[in-house]
Amino acid sequence: MSVDVVGTAVGTAFGELFSLVKEVVRTVVVFRDELVKIASTLDSIVPIMEDINELNKRLDRKDLGQIQALINDGTDLVRKCSKIKAFNWYKRYTHSKKLTEFDAKLAREFQLSVPLMGVRNTVEILGEVMELREEFREYRSSQANDGALQSGLGASGNLVVPEAPDFIIGSELEASLRKIKGQLLEEGVSVIVVTAPGGCGKTTLLAKLCHDMDIKGKFNNNIMFIRVSKKLNLTDIVQKMIQHKNFRVPTIETEDLAVHYLQQLLEKIGQNPVLLVLDDVWTESKSFLDKFVFKKIKDYKIVVTSRYEFPDVSFVHHLNPLNNGEALELFRRSVTVDNRSMVVPDDDLVEQVVNRCKGLPLALTVVAKSLQGKDRSFWETKLLDWSEGRSLLRSDTDILDCLRKSLDDLDGDSSIKERFMDLSSFPEDRKIPATALIDMWVELYKLDFNGIRAVSDLHKLVYRNLADLVITRRDLSDDEDRSYSSHYVMQHDLLRDLAIMDCKQGEVEKRKRLFLDLTGNNFPDWWSEQKQPTLGARLVSISTDGTFSTPWPNLQLPEAEALVLNFETNSQTKTYALPEFIEKADKLKALIVTNYSFFLAELHNFHVIGSNLRRMRLERVTVPLLSMGKLRLHNLQKISFFMCDIGRASTSNDAKISDAMPNLVELDIDYCNDLVTLPDGICEIKPLRKLSITNCHNFSELPEQIGQSAALEVVRLNSCTDLSLLPDSIGTLQKLISLIISDCLNLSALPHQIGQLVNLKRINMKGCLRLSELPRSIVKLRNLRKVVCDKEKEVLWGPLKSSLNALNIIVSEEEEANLDWLRD
Template sequence: MEDVKIFADTARKVLQVISEMKDQNVNFGEGLKRLEDTLKQVVPLFEEGRILDLESNDRKQKGLEILIEKLRKGEELLQKCCKVESWNICLKNRYSRMIINLDEAIRRFCQRELQVEIRRQKKQKQRDRNRDREKFQELLLRREGMALQQALNVGLFAIPELPDSVVGFGIPLKELKIELFKENVTVLGLCAPGGCGKSTLAAMLCQDEQVRGIFKDKIFFVNVSENPTTSKVLKRLLEEIGGGMPGSNLIEEDASDQFQFLRRQRDSEPMLLVLDNVWHESIIEMFLPRTQGYKMLVTSREIFGTYDSKYILKTLSHQDSMTLFCQTALSQGVNEAYEPDKDILNEIVRYCDGFPLTIMLIANSLSQQPAMNWRNMARKLSKGSSILDFDEKLRKYLASNLDSLGDTLREFFLDLGSFPKDEIIPASLLIDIWCELYELESEDAYVNLLNLASRNLVNLVGSWKIAMEIDANFNELFVSQHDLFRDLAIYMNRQERKRLIMDRREIGLPKSWRKQENHHLNTRLVSLCTGEMCSESWYDLQLPEAEVLILNFSACNYALPLFMRKMRKLKVLIIVNCGWTHAKLSNLKTVTEMANLKRIRLENVSIPSLREFTMPLMNLQKISLVMCAFGQALRKFTINVSSVLPNLVEVDISFCHDLVELPPWICDIINLRTLSITYCDNLSALPERIGFIRDLELLRLRACTGLLELPDSIFKLRKLRFLDISDCCDLKMLPDLMGELHCLKKLDMGGCLDLRTLPPSTMNLVHLKEVICDEEAASLWEPLSSRMKITFLRKEHNLDWLGVDIGHLS
């Protein structure tokens, strides 16, 4: 092994020269750094004997001798590098290439010999295992005499015992089996938040007669949360299926290699591995060999990308929840005098939100309690208390759903507690908040929303695929949340005091807020849900750090709180009226005094006269108007928009049914980049001066069914890159000079049923990359089909999930 020692000594000398070169500020770029890193990695391999058996093979020994000689020349080369003048670029380049060649030679040699050594070690391990095979086979034969049910419920792979009666899982079990037995599914994910019964359903699957008939005694159930390291599981799994010896001292990587090799050897042998309560995708990958007959069922709170298919377990229906509650609470033969009436039962069960764990914990807490305790809980729940207030164990368990979240994602989750119960939250609203509160781009905020959805902490409703496009349309995407998770967010917010959240109150603010010590001076987000409020109803709250204010109410008249004037850091103002008529706002002058305000969103309110806006909103960048009434307030009033709104870049108007025409001054917002007008069915025309908005990049006119034509001046929008006229079903033609939109990259004209001709100038749209249209209209774009994508998109606009009767606002 003399040559091995010589190589190591020579390499250390080279490293010493490199260190001296650094001290002298001799710079030979990335090649020198790579050589240093390579030597630091390979020298220990030689010193520790990882490069073996070189002298027993003449070819290998000769290769090492050549490498040592190259290394010695490399040492001489580095000495020369120290003497090269900084101006001699040609010589520096030549020496740099020589350093890179030396590095690559060392890497090739070591990689080749290490791989040979690893194969040699594995062959030796295989020989060791084969010597012990007979002993292990004897153990397996003894196990075969065990009853199947007993084998399924012993030791590490024990399947959890099921209760005598499981409620509400009959249909989910059938649906889960259908997914599992699909030929192209190897890894099936069973996903849901904690407390929904994933482990119970997985255990039911393992004990199902049809499943046992296929996999027989090769069903293995592992609770991963109780066995966080996979090496122990892999070793025991190898013992069970005949690929390893009990107590063998395998590292995790070797065990994984053996497991994958054994599965390939037994390709057609049916086997079901259940990994229960998995938190990290890397654990799944250790068990991933895709061979015939092998199936994996993984239960997790998060939807991992490793899954071939996924089954989302829903919460129980109210009827099944009632059955489970009664079965749990009343199964011990309580005295009839203690039994609550059905109305009280309904009230309590409704607040359990269909979570089996919640139902059973609350039912057990009330079991054998007097009827007075049941009535007291129902009364408190009806007055706004949370079911979490009654069980600390339940709070801790639900909070464990957040353990895998990073700090930022956890803050996003807690922000969701700022909205009223059962409310469908517009994704665009959340993204407005998160962009300003955490200084993010809208795409980054949207990715975090998707991460919450993948962990089953929120549900996404609507056109989430559209929101993934480059035009970032979030207007048709909505977010819903289980009430229990909302309650959890509120409970945690009360502990941390970073957010001030007030649930629905009809009679103003809590009296305790009058006291200075209860003011939330460091609160960054404020959410107040009230009834009708006048100026006198508000207290003089001190909220100097607030950056987001959400005012959610149900009223015909609503006075904005005067304490807003002191919210100097406010960036986002959201005003939402949940009532049946448009609300009239007062105290609007307070808005003009917030110099840092960047985004305003108004829902279901009457747009006021702009005369009240006496001071410019210098930093306002976005205005969103949803289901608002315009009347004559904006159309008849003229405004010097360049001085009042100098930095406005986005206007978003949706579901405003009395919007007949845009106010002319919108065309004077020269910095406007996005103009989105959707589902405004009475909008009949755009201003002819719309071409004056020089910086406009995105114009969305989706489902403006009364729009008959586009103004000719649209050709002046030389920066326009996306035009959305989808579902403008009365639009019959495009402007003649449409081809002048040289920056246009995407056009959505799906649902434009009467648009059957194109102006000749459209052939000049050289940068157009995608057209979305109905199949019948595809032939119009045939001359350009060779250089762009034509997408047929079938959209179904169903507004039932909005939770709002849009018709009453007409």
């Protein structure tokens, strides 16, 4: 992205610093690591600087004072560093620290002093321009409604490069890295296809490559990692790419229009090198690949991973399995626990097992975990089982056969296999919210309300390489308060295929799980018949694409306890109706509804939800919170809204949400940008113990009636950037244990009544940059055990340690100060 912010003093200074850092990174080796970090921070700031430039033009202002001074200081510092010789160890040490400090200060300053955007469009003016907030509030709301503000971390998935392992095993992989890297560092346009069977490590290889310093140095923030999979949607992918680059997202109705917008985007950002990774492209998608090729763009690279070959592509790289020695090394690493050597059977038995896996990393790691800690007889039994099947792994089917036999006995704990099978309720190549799994498992398996056992089961799957855990944003309070809102699960395609194959065994009426993936209105034969079978499935998952249209056929689900609805809408309708057959599912306890389209969808047919429902999670839908007062969800204990539009006024004058959900224990609202305040009726729900409102950038106040919620134990308000005050009535929450207000950038004071929170144990106020003093009553918090804050706020709490003896002050690390969360 170009630095097109000249014309203002701060814009000119920023452009000069930006260009200087880029030049010094290329020519000076001494401070390269520090300068690459600064360059990355500056890249993140470019869109904000463009907004500053536009706002300055409107306001007829020339600079931004403190920001401009900081940029000037940074320019001087980088110039000095460029002249320091490699052998001057003292100056190298001192100036390395100065560069690191400047990078952290730059990020912090932009968090505090510039117009903040909830994905660069939610504008908030802090400090001297506070009086303009009302002028921009309408602008923010209009931007929020078009869906462009929605986070890329949820259902839609963002396009950042996945994490890569610290090490890779195999000369083949290392040689592949060098070969493909060389192609990418050359100038010009090229398409590279990396092909291999499933489970060979194609995605891992590309993730490792994209994290390479030379590749990042060349492509900077123009690396986009797109998971394509079999069920692709070109318009959705193009919209995500536009969002990823922080531009306003248009409505795209046809593939031809999507190609037009894609070309516009690439031409706009293609002034700098662009790297596009298309992961898991199927052979049916060859025409789809052609739509991404634009030869006019100067230095534009496309890397494709696929199980199939594309013979007309100029550069095809075949990724081979590991050789025998490398396979043994990976297997031995995987069969150990916490890097401690374990007693394993003799080398001959190990080699027999490794030979069964034919050098495929996925098979090696999964099989190793299944044998971990087992005695020799168990290993021998497994080899006998495998010998009854195929002798070679030549196809995906053979790999699945090998994996299936390794999963037959998971430490004698059938629950692990059950959880593994449940993951396939969600679409391929999507991040599965851990909170959705927790809700499902708590009800299906009658676990504890907070999901502690469910999280333990999830970690068992991750430990066995049966799933990957992705944490998008670390928060010190997540584990303590059982939030897990930033935890996502991903599963390898082959493992998902394995679970689905097992779930489809036997007659449909007797299956424990029913997974339906519908294209258009093509229903299975048994469903389209006039006489509907009565199904015994306890878990039901139905996925529909944008061509599906209602009405739904009838479905008999008398035993269903969890229902997962995954859907996409087309650009014309943007609506979705809950199936009428839900009304007769009397045992339904958990309902998870996820819209995988780019824009929000209006949700209808809420009346079909029965009163036995205990947990409901809604994602990327429009459903006014107040309108839910007309429902009768008398057993509902937890409801979650993620990236929803819930703030519209109710059309009913007498519907009270406290009457609809009288037993609600937990309310989670995340990334709901239209929410300004809570309905008063929420505060009348007596059992409510946990209230979580996070990343809602227009949320400006808790109602004064919050003091009526006497059962509240956790109040979580992090990243609510418009929140300026907490109501005085919060002091009446005698059971409150945890208060999280991290990254509430505009919060300027804590209520004087906070000292009345006699049971408060934890406060997280990291990132509360405008909060400059504490009320005197804070000394009354005798049970306060932990405070998380920034370095500069430590001085506020330090003097209290003498009176609050158990207080532990945890200072947030400087390197955590960054702008990444603004992209949500």
